Amino acid sequence: MITVSGLSKSYNGKKVVDHVSFTMREGNLFALLGSNGAGKSTTIKMILSLVKKDEGIIEIPGDVSVGYSPETPYFPPFLTGMEVLLYYGELQKIPRETLKEECGALLSLVGLGEEKTKIKFYSKGMLQRLALAQAMLGNPSVLILDEPCAGLDAMGRIEMIELIFKLKKQGKTILMNSHILSDIEKVCDEGIIMKKGKVLRRFTKNDLKGEESLETIFTKTLNGGMQV
Amino acid sequence: MKSSAGIIMKTALKERMRRKELYIIAALAILLLFLCSSDVTSITMNGEAVTGFKNMFWVMHALVHFVGCVLAVVLSLHTIPKEYERKNSHLVWVRNIRQEAYHGGLALANVCASLWAAGILYAALAVYAVAKGHGEVLLPMIPAFLILSLSISFVSLFVSVMSIKFPVMAAGIFGAAVMVFGVFHGMMELFKNMLGGLGGKCMSFFLFLVPDLNGIQNAAYRFATGEGIKVHLVFVMLFALWMVSLGLFVFRKKEA
Numbered sequence: 001m002i003t004v005s006g007l008s009k010s011y012n013g014k015k016v017v018d019h020v021s022f023t024m025r026e027g028n029l030f031a032l033l034g035s036n037g038a039g040k041s042t043t044i045k046m047i048l049s050l051v052k053k054d055e056g057i058i059e060i061p062g063d064v065s066v067g068y069s070p071e072t073p074y075f076p077p078f079l080t081g082m083e084v085l086l087y088y089g090e091l092q093k094i095p096r097e098t099l100k101e102e103c104g105a106l107l108s109l110v111g112l113g114e115e116k117t118k119i120k121f122y123s124k125g126m127l128q129r130l131a132l133a134q135a136m137l138g139n140p141s142v143l144i145l146d147e148p149c150a151g152l153d154a155m156g157r158i159e160m161i162e163l164i165f166k167l168k169k170q171g172k173t174i175l176m177n178s179h180i181l182s183d184i185e186k187v188c189d190e191g192i193i194m195k196k197g198k199v200l201r202r203f204t205k206n207d208l209k210g211e212e213s214l215e216t217i218f219t220k221t222l223n224g225g226m227q228v
Numbered sequence: 229m230k231s232s233a234g235i236i237m238k239t240a241l242k243e244r245m246r247r248k249e250l251y252i253i254a255a256l257a258i259l260l261l262f263l264c265s266s267d268v269t270s271i272t273m274n275g276e277a278v279t280g281f282k283n284m285f286w287v288m289h290a291l292v293h294f295v296g297c298v299l300a301v302v303l304s305l306h307t308i309p310k311e312y313e314r315k316n317s318h319l320v321w322v323r324n325i326r327q328e329a330y331h332g333g334l335a336l337a338n339v340c341a342s343l344w345a346a347g348i349l350y351a352a353l354a355v356y357a358v359a360k361g362h363g364e365v366l367l368p369m370i371p372a373f374l375i376l377s378l379s380i381s382f383v384s385l386f387v388s389v390m391s392i393k394f395p396v397m398a399a400g401i402f403g404a405a406v407m408v409f410g411v412f413h414g415m416m417e418l419f420k421n422m423l424g425g426l427g428g429k430c431m432s433f434f435l436f437l438v439p440d441l442n443g444i445q446n447a448a449y450r451f452a453t454g455e456g457i458k459v460h461l462v463f464v465m466l467f468a469l470w471m472v473s474l475g476l477f478v479f480r481k482k483e484a
Binding site for chain 1: 230232235236239240242243246247314315316318319320321322323325
């Protein structure tokens, strides 16, 4: 569905993404794993054209629409969740007649409801849910989630992962970047482990069916520095 | 279907209006106006106390204009840089919105918020006029405010455009410099004549570049008090506004 090949990016002569290649398959959840500074977020930003790539090819078919949830979502604090969704929906040129209904449904889906609470009173978990809701505006076929569980407490993480799993079951193709391996393990179909901009290992759901947990694979890969 | 800039402006303005800061600043400015107009303080010009409604109204009008311009700088300086700092811009770019539409919408929201704050001050000035028994200025004050708003809009738009290209500190310095040169245009002209040499030439250059905001303020005052105005000043100001707005299309901002 989305193919990335030979993607590279340097900042001030330092390579932060180094010839990264992968393919996301329709209906799958693809995970980008790695420690801080591995180049996960930069890779995501290049796919979204938020950062200019130095080299490589990103192929996204013309009929594929993409929704994006940022790592640290910030929304205007004096607006309500509904107003935020209406704002982004209008920017997306979603017809006004269907927009309000769609925003209401999305807020219900992420468990926020049509409450009148202003964003400034939102918890971190509520902000992440709202970020996910705005990513789903216009019913995109691909969702790109940058650290959707960042800053959430245990319960918040469980709820967020359940939500992502629900979206996957609905047929969404998801690219997700996370530090929390146990979360990824529950929902992902395949992924890559990155270190210092390079892909060290590729894995699929089948690799996780054995005795090795994703955490073991991750630790072994990073310590061993195996490269594919 | 609404334009992207219009949608961005509407939302940014709605957010602004709900914040308390705009009203606190305006309340403080009104308090300042009240203090200046009360018997507690006396305003002197050339060593003589300013008395009589017309003189006091002129002073207060100039004060409203000055405070309005200061508020325009304060309210417009951070809007665009903060959008980038908080990465709000990313959620806009992924929706294929062009930079000029994004910046244009935010700059328009700045202009509207600045005019709203100036409007509150102008309303306080109207209350002052009525309290002094000069209700006849109320009606002409409405178009007079439109004239004055050209000056406030210019300062707000200029600072917004500068904040696209330059860091906040530099944009603030440029904005304050333009405001001071514009608001005290007449005084600066005198200063330029006194200076001479290279300093005088530099002053001449700045005064040529910066529109006469004081002239606009005077025009608004004259309109409010039923005197004639120099229309060419209004056209010069409209031209200056158009020139500055070009910056929205020319200047590009890099992601933080």
